[in-house]
Amino acid sequence: MIVRSCSPIGNIIPFGLVHSMFLGFSVQLYSMLMIVLLFCLILLKYIMDEEVCWYYFKLVWKRILRRNVSVNGY
DSSP: OOOOOSOHHHHHSOHHHHHHHHHHHHHHHHHHHHHHHHHHHHHHTTTSOHHHHHHHHHHHHHHHHHHHHHHHTO
16 A cells, blocks of 8 residues: 655655754854854944943853754754
């Protein structure tokens, strides 16, 4: 007995592959945006108060680490 999928696209492109590709892309994009934000904060260090910059730097860095750990499962 042969069971076929109702969706023709499901036969060509597996959903898991598309989902993992999209998830990987979104994680890379999110990490890139956070890294750009870190560089902007480092540049703002010369303009703003140093304590304020370190607060935001630590906040963004923790968010990057938390996001990577939750996605990678470490």
